Amino acid sequence: MSLLDPPRSRSLPDRLTGPAARLSRSWEVLLLGIAVLIFVANTQASPYFLDPWNLSDATFNFTEKAMIAFAMALLIIAGEIDLSVAGIIALASTAMGWALQFGLGTPGLVMIGLAVGLACGAVNGALVTRLGLPSIVVTIGTMSLFRGISYIVLGDQAFNGYPDSFAWLGRGYVVWVISFELVLFALFALIYGIVLHRTNFGRHVVTIGNNPTAARFAGIRVERVKMVLFLLTGLMSGIAAVCLTARLGSTRPSIASAWELEVVTMVVLGGVSILGGSGSIPGVVLAALVMGMVTFGLGLLNVPGIVMSIFIGALLIGVIAIPRLVARIRGR
Amino acid sequence: MSYSIDMTDQIAGATDPVLRLAGISKSFPGVKALSDVELALYPGQVTALIGENGAGKSTLVKILTGLYQPDAGRIELDGAAVRFATASDAAAAGVTAIHQETVLFDDLSVAENIFLGHAPRGRFGLIDWARMRREAAAILTRIGAQIDPATPLRELGIASKHxxxxxxxxxxxxxxxxxxEPTAALSATEIEELYELVDRLKREGKAILFISHKFDEIFRIADRYTVFRDGQMVDAGRMADVTETQLVEKMVGRAVDTIFPQRESVPGEVVLTVAGYAHPTEFADIGFTLRRGEILGFYGLVGAGRSEVMQALFGVTRPARGAVRIDGRIAVIRSPAEAIAQGIVYVPEDRGRQGAVTAMPIFQNVTLPSLPRTSRRGFIRMAEEFALARTYTERLDLRAAALDQPVGELSGGNQQKVVIAKWLATRPKVIILDEPTKGIDVGSKAAVHDFMAELAAEGLSVIMVSSEIPEILGMSDRVIVMREGRIAAEFDRARLTPETLVRTAAGYDRKGVAA
Structure with missing residues (x-):
């Protein structure tokens, strides 16, 4: 028997509970239940809801925000946050509109949108990881900074006249009712799900969020991982900027106003701990579906926007408070 | 105070306990923490509460201080039944606790910390600051502490905070x-001062309940003992009537070999050479060698710079100067990742913060630095992870329900095994253990000592930082004593006595170093 190179044995079990038992207690199953309830409620509330084209339209309520939410989920799990994502959209969209005046084609516009997103992510990441500043303060600052630049460039003007091939990125359909944005959403859900749950990088993200000191003592390059996460969030904001600009067909400095809060809401509703250390991509996907369906269903019922935000707020607090209340009652 | 007269009577008689617990039981969901335990505390006497981790000592302390309510049983103060519904009830009845990690406030002054919650009030119910400082100074003088009551607590060392x-x-x-466990974080000199203080409290007629894992100090200061095992009281009596071996047997319920593992040490070639190692503020002139299969002990007072040297070697803090050679080649270590790549690993003293990720499962803690080995092209292979984690944790005799149990649910000793397993899985050349048995029970302690001996026998080089003299003497081949950031002396195990260690660590020509 050797300690450094021990033989293999099999007495300590891998897991105490089976996959079914783990699943039944998971947040995702609770969210799935809520999603089904809202789906059924919507079908009862409006006869138009089940129409395939209506359902397809409903997806635009969440696809762009959800793309950012995937990257944001990783960032929040790692114990950081980026509140400048909507500011990045504004700046990236403005840059694309400005480039349009020089006759750039669709590939060039997309490249600019993504590059601005990456650059903004790099600014946030450098301020947080190089200077050690708290990300919530840094990104509240860059939130105003990025959008401020957009206001200076545009004033009360707007950039219009994006080419048709560009517009397809926001309005186009791949097959039947499946939009290009929906395909992107599904693709990114898959990629981020694999990255978070099936790669060493994802494990490092979770470890850093649970205990950054122990992560460093285990040889994880904490600052490098965080830098990558800020870059990813910037890049996803750039991609969302391309889609949103293409869909709206114009750029105004007020574009994507207050999206950062909706993105964070989606992440937290998806079961990601706001304190970092835990969360899942399937949860965020379900949260995106729930939020999208609520918004669309209330829209079909002609409920005013302010009531929708009240409903989303109540849903968020309710979904977070109920498990804790249940645990407290059980603990007695 | 009116009761001080009664108390002198009691010291004369010293037969009636001040506080008596009878038939106390307490359960938590799934666990019976205490069942039908007895405890009596006598004025002017120290009662040692002895038991392995998980024996129910902490639960009892929480019941005594009003943080938990017992499910059944009686608490009697001077023979009359009382109920401590809250912490302030217990305090009002004159029961107070000094915890292992002091529950004090760094940003408040010493006087504010002393009187927090019961500050002397002046007119309009406002705090009478002058009187508070005066009374604080009086109390500090009484216990022989030379501390200015106006000092912010942050500026004090651990001993002064105690x-x-x-x-x-x-x-x-x-x-x-x-x-x-008041001495857990203290150095030898500071512990002596604490003993004097306990003697003073005894003379003042206080009844003292002293919880400790260290038998030498129990025999040094306790008058009586009570032994807990698995939530039950197994024995109580006078210290004069028992031996250390008997106490250990009562505590673990079986005979335990308290002697350190015997080993034939044949250190091989030099693995690690450190020369002219210096940090701007923490240490200077550090130079030593470490051979294959050797256990090198580092002894010193708290603050002597031992952990700082080790953390620099592990790449956590960067030294200003100096050379580190591994197997004769210069090693540049700027981060823990580089240290691990060079074969140096570090088991930190602060297990909960630096060593383990307590919210994550056992297997993920173990594989953390070995992920490149258990994965393929960066993609996790769970089966490989479980296999690697099981291999090392079982070899260290980890007690757990399953490998996906969060590390935070394990006892201190088992958490330490997870951290050690994590590093063994990286197949290191040098393992640095910083206070490896601090705060873990006797059974786990012996297990950790056995692993260390086995590891050295298999050719791993071990550096052990320890403040426990028996451990240093029992385990090391050589001992380096550090004092004030420098190496004070180096000894072979053969010509080393506890007295030499203590005197070298404190400085030969100085006596009674101030706390």
Missing amino acids: LVAIARALSIEARVVVMD
Whole structure:
């Protein structure tokens, strides 16, 4: 028997509970239940809801925000946050509109949108990881900074006249009712799900969020991982900027106003701990579906926007408070 | 105070306990923490509460201080039944506790910490600051602590903070003082000062409950003992009537070999050479060699710079100067990742913060630095992870329900095994263990000592930082003593006595180093 190179044995079990038992207690199953309830409620509330084209339209309520939410989920799990994502959209969209005046084609516009997103992510990441500043303060600052630049460039003007091939990125359909944005959403859900749950990088993200000191003592390059996460969030904001600009067909400095809060809401509703250390991509996907369906269903019922935000707020607090209340009652 | 007269009577008689617990039981969901336990505390006497981790000592302390309510049983103060519904009830009855990690406030002054919650009030119910400082100074003088009451607590060392905690206990006219592992974070000199203080409290007629894992100090200061095992009281009596071996047997319920593992050490070629190692503020002139299969002990007082040297070697803090060679080649270590790549690993003293990720499962803790080995092209292979984690944790005799149990649910000793397993899985050349048995029970302690001996026998080089003299003497081939950031002396195990260690660590020509 050797300690450094021990033989293999099999007495300590891998897991105490089976996959079914783990699943039944998971947040995702609770969210799935809520999603089904809202789906059924919507079908009862409006006869138009089940129409395939209506359902397809409903997806635009969440696809762009959800793309950012995937990257944001990783960032929040790692114990950081980026509140400048909507500011990045504004700046990236403005840059694309400005480039349009020089006759750039669709590939060039997309490249600019993504590059601005990456650059903004790099600014946030450098301020947080190089200077050690708290990300919530840094990104509240860059939130105003990025959008401020957009206001200076545009004033009360707007950039219009994006080419048709560009517009397809926001309005186009791949097959039947499946939009290009929906395909992107599904693709990114898959990629981020694999990255978070099936790669060493994802494990490092979770470890850093649970205990950054122990992560460093285990040889994880904490600052490098965080830098990558800020870059990813910037890049996803750039991609969302391309889609949103293409869909709206114009750029105004007020574009994507207050999206950062909706993105964070989606992440937290998806079961990601706001304190970092835990969360899942399937949860965020379900949260995106729930939020999208609520918004669309209330829209079909002609409920005013302010009531929708009240409903989303109540849903968020309710979904977070109920498990804790249940645990407290059980603990007695 | 009116009760001080009664108390002198009691010291004369010394037969009636001040505080008596009878038939106390307490359950938590799934666990019976205490079942039908008895405890009696006598004025002017120290009662040692002995038991392995998980024996129910902490639960008892929480019941005594009003944090938990017992499910059944009686608490009697001077023979009359009382109920401690809240922490302030217990404090009002004169029961106070000094915890292992002092529960004090860094940003408040010493005087504020002493009187927090019961500050002397002046007109309009406002705090009478002058009187508070005066009384704080009086209490500090009484316990022989030379601390200015106006000092912010942050500026004090651990030992002085303990003195403040004790002053706080005295400020509420305590009759029963509970000390929960008060010496865990103290150096040898500081511990001596604490003993003197305990003697002083005894003379003042306080009843003291002293919880400790260290038998030498139990025999040094306790008058009586009570042994807990698995939530039950197994024995109680006078210290004069028992031996250490008997106490250990009662505690673990079986005979335990308290002797350190015997080993034939044949150190091989030099693995690690450190020369002219220096940090701007923490240490200077550090130079030593470490051979294959050797256990090198590092002894010193708290703050002597031992952990700082080790953390620099592991790449956590960067030294200003100096050379590190591994197998004769210069090693550049700027981060823990580089240290691990060079074969140096570090088991930190602060297990919960630096060593383990307590919210994550056992297997993920173990594989953390070995992920490149258990994965393929960066993609996780769970089966490989479980296999690697099981291999090393079982070899270290980890006690757990399953490998996906969060590390935080394990006892201190088992958490330490997870951290050690994590590093063994990286197949290191040098393992640095910083206070490897701090705060873990006797059974796990012996297990950790056995692993160390086995690891050395298999050719791993071990550096062990320890403040426990028996451990240093029992395990090391050579011992380096550090003092004030420098190496004070180096000894072979053969010509080393506890006295030499203590005197070297404190400095030969100085006596009674101030706390």
